[in-house]
Amino acid sequence: MAGIRFFAAAAEAAGSETTTVDVASIGDLRMILSDRHGAEFAKILSRCSLLVNGIRAADDAVPLAGTDTVDVLPPFAGG
Template sequence: MATLRFFAGAAEAAQTETATLNAGTIGELRTELGERYGNEFVRVLGLCSLLVNGARATDDAVALSPTDAIDVLPPFAGG
């Protein structure tokens, strides 16, 4: 199972900072997260960047493996 870490608003919307999921692609991951955490989380997820093992994944076709670490990062503001 891939390990997910949620940060800031994503953690707030999911009501957790970590999770594990089985998903074959980023697109499947997005679907499973929406089913698990609901519409508000889907809204937040649409604003987030997904990092797979530290590399940004922008394509829903990106393949995932059970050993991947996925960070869900909402936009950050600051200076």
């Protein structure tokens, strides 16, 4: 199962900082997490960057393995 880490607003909307999911791709992950955590989370997720093992995964076809770690990062500002 891939390990998922939520940060900032994504963690708040999910009600957790971590979870595990058994999925084959980033697209599947988005669907499962949206179903699991509801409409407000799905809205936040649509604006998030997803990193798989530290590398940005912009394409829903990016495959996921059971040993992968996915970081869900909402947009942030700062300087």
